[in-house]
Amino acid sequence: MKLLNYTTKYFAAILLFALLIFTVIFYFQMLDEIYDSLDDGLENQKILVINRAKKDPTILHKTSFEDGYYTIHPTTYSEIRNVKDSYRDTLMYMLNEKDYEPVRLLETAFRQGDHYYKLKVITSMVEEDDLIEDLLYSILWLYIGLVVGVLLLNNWVLKRLWRPFYSLLNKLKNFNIEKEQSIDFEKTNIEEFQLLNLQVEKLLQKSIDSFKAQKQFIENASHELQTPLAISINKLELLAEKEELSPKNIALLASVLENLERMTRLNQALLLLSKIDNKQFVEEENLNIPEIINQIVYDFSDFAKHRNIEISISSQDAIQKFMNKDLAVILFTNLIKNAIVHASLNSIIRIKINEQKVSIENESETGKLDHQKLFSRFYKVNTRKNSTGLGLSIAKAIADKYGLALTYTYDRYHLFIVDFTKNSQAT
Known part of the structure; x- marks a missing residue:
């Protein structure tokens, strides 16, 4: 993951966490403000109703909400002696909505002349589920906007700020010490x-x-x-x-x-x-691997014939590889020579080229080799005086240099495989 995307991921997570906390706090604060506003409005309506009752006593007998926003019920002093203004939420059937909707209700009492009355005043309020839904969508769009803003910031502003860093990375990636080249660093005003x-x-x-x-x-x-x-x-x-x-x-x-x-x-x-x-083989070219193998087999034909060994080549695939020709020759020379030297007399060495792989199989009097030490330097299967114990080490070093998988297996026959499709360890 790129550095800019990595920071964006954390920005998005922090923003989400912060917005969730903000949303909860904002919701309760907004709800509190709505209730305060509704209660202030109800108190004002209460005063208006009481003042109107003084001028128009006929409203003192309004006992239902069917034609207004308040009701007045006669009562006695003993019933309202301890009554204080109380606010609560309730439901009321709304004709326009044809459903019960939430309302804010104020219950109070007042005196007019020698009589006492209970007063109920209502006002419509925002449904909490609608409020939550609207708030959720608002916060969601805000979050998306912030994330898009962060992305634009990263890809425009921060990318410009980090340009010297990415320029350095790109030049280091293409740096080749064998060519003894230098790097021209991009000028920057950033101290780091x-x-x-x-x-x-x-x-x-x-x-x-x-x-x-x-x-x-x-x-x-x-x-x-x-x-x-x-x-x-x-x-x-x-x-x-x-x-x-x-x-x-x-x-x-x-x-x-x-x-x-x-x-x-x-x-x-x-x-x-x-x-x-030390990567001192700089010159590379696109090589025809089967052609190189055929030439090596031809060069070793007299040696193999002297040991009465037949070399069989079956090629079903054209393998092309961009590498140093000398190293390619050394790689397959060591493997083929190793097979001839250690093969049993009067046996057959089979070389197969298919599926972007080169396999070299030979029969030998020695059993399975130690694959943990096989490609180590100075490892010898026998005590042959002419052997340096470095042939397979050199082959492995060349394979590793070009990302080839050189592996060894044994099942009655010794089998070395050079895989041009992947890089793996010997098995």
């Missing part, structure tokens, strides 16, 4: 955004400097380590060609050469992993 831009600029510069230093270190390490290793191997190979060496010395020399070559492969694999982790 100025501070944010300053701190982000410092962090980015520090990250870029660290990336450059790490990249330089990897390049230097690659050169400084590979060169002496290559020289040492060449000199030892020349030494091995000399005839005066005894078989024992030749065996020792061969062991040293084998370990140096393994160190060379290990160094290359670790440097490759470092480059992948």
Whole structure:
């Protein structure tokens, strides 16, 4: 949820709560004012009736409301001795409405001459259910208006105020440290955004400097380590060609050469992993994955034939992926080579390409692999001297870089799947 919508949600909830409280208070205050106004009107009508009775005694015998808003009943002093003005709500049948409607009634008493009279005066009042309904609709429209006002405020005023923040977010989203690009911060007069831009600029510069230093270190390490290793191997190979060496010395020399070559492969694999982790493979293009797999299988055909292993490819889907070509080749080379190396002699490796997935299945004498450690660095299924234990780690790093799901399952056969549709963990 966006920040503006998040704040709008809380504004709407607070407004609703505040309006509910306001509505209850306003309702009772308004009701109190209505009663005060009605009671004042009834008192005024009482005075008018009493004054009129003094001038026109004939109204003293008006005992029903059929032709007016008051009634007068003769009484005795003993009955009205303790009578005070009293106001109450009641119902009266209204001819125009043909129903009973609420009225406000004033009961009082007065003296005229030597006689005493009870006086009842009525006036129509607003029905409470109508009042509540009107008030509810009024508050509802007020709430809707306020919410719409808040939305307009957020999307017009606040959006303009937060523009530097969203501009920064968008530039950070598109920032690519591999390209060593800089960010042009939008000018703003808001102190907090100025501070944010300053701190982000410092962090980015520090990250870029660290990336450059790490990249330089990897390049230097690659050169400084590979060169002496290559020289040492060449000199030892020349030494091995000399005839005066005894078989024992030749065996020792061969062991040293084998370990140096393994160190060379290990160094290359670790440097490759470092480059992948540091995202130093910038160049990308739209690749035809089945075409790359077919080429890799062709390159390994002699090796597979030497082990009397058949590689079967069935392709029912055209998979296109925008990625670095070298990394794509390394990914499937490691998986296919791993299948050939660990497959049983005289077996078949099946590669299937369908439903945007590439599956590589092989039979092996080893049982189910530990999927918790399978993609860890230096994990080895056996003690093969030529293995660095980094092939699957490199494949997993490449898959993660491009959001591919590299998974492993076992059901009589070892099955590795590269899923181009989603990103998930190995199972």
